[in-house]
Amino acid sequence: MDFCNMTLSQIQSFLAGNGQELDEESITALSCDPRAGVRKIYQRICRERVLAEQERVRLGKMTIYERDALDKGFRFIAGVDEVGRGPLAGPVAAAAVILPVGIFLPGLNDSKKLSPAKRDCLFREITKQAVSWSVGFASVEEIDSLNILQASLVAMQRAVSSLQKGPDYILVDAVRIPGIKIPQLPIIKGDGKSVSIAAASIVAKVTRDRMMEELEKLYPGYGFAGHKGYGTPEHLEALKAFGTCNLHRKTFTRNFTAAKVQGKLW
Known part of the structure; x- marks a missing residue:
């Protein structure tokens, strides 16, 4: 690719769709361009390639x-x-x-x-x-x-x-x-x-998160769309105000109620 006859804006537009697929000749052409703006583009591409290789190595270990x-x-x-x-x-x-x-x-x-x-x-x-x-x-x-x-x-x-x-x-x-x-x-x-x-x-x-967001519509006031059922301060305050609903696990909330009685919550 002849980047020398392209403006900085044209180079940026070209790379927007092809930056990850540049061949070595194009990379070399960018590295030799004397313009400061093009050198910054070259440095950014080099960083992205390093990060992409690191990600390939990480995911390789996960296989x-x-x-x-x-x-x-x-x-x-x-x-x-x-x-x-x-x-x-x-x-x-x-x-x-x-x-x-x-x-x-x-x-x-x-x-x-x-x-x-x-x-x-x-x-x-x-x-x-x-x-x-x-x-x-x-x-x-x-x-x-x-x-x-x-x-x-x-x-x-x-x-x-x-x-x-x-x-x-x-x-x-x-x-x-x-x-x-x-x-x-x-x-x-x-x-x-x-x-x-x-x-x-x-x-x-x-x-599950999407399900809890939908269930918030059936049980408004508890904040399920936000905390997804976890024991956040917001959720505990809702339990204090409204008590439990059909979505609450009795074996879990019972323990929280006991902690509340002992002064450990709220």
Whole structure:
């Protein structure tokens, strides 16, 4: 590309659509341009390329478990994770995601480490490109009757069984899912170590958050759209003012009520 005969504005317009796909000859041409503005563009592109390479390396490390499963002959590897164990209200949600081999999703990570905007962006890409994905829930009533751990496992079972394309291997965050005959590998803090589990954590988180935003319309005043059922000061004040509603986990709010009586809350 002959950048010497282009204005700075023309170069910027050209790079807006092609900056990540420049060949080495074009990069060299930018580096030799004597104009200060072009040199700044060249330096920015160099920084972006370094960051992109660092991201490829990071995500490469997060495919270790997937590559190991592929080497063993498995082809459809599902990552499974849950969200919503800690809230005082709302269901627990689990997602199962089978990613295509070789997928590259910059920014993919444990959902807790991402902004809502980044989670939404990645959710769109994951659900668009995934071989198969699904979400399972366990209700407030099931949480109260089973306990939160068992309810989380139920949600995971439902997510796996709802996949349109059945997996032949499962990577799970921290736990082993009972009642599943498919080979599975629990990975401690797996949402930060496996791209498949990270994808599942994002799908579960975004789906549950959107559900809580809708439930705010049915139960106004509690602030579910904001805190998503977690025990924030706003939520605790709403409980003080209105008491519990059908979305609240009795086994959870009972403990908070006891703490309140002892002077530990409010």
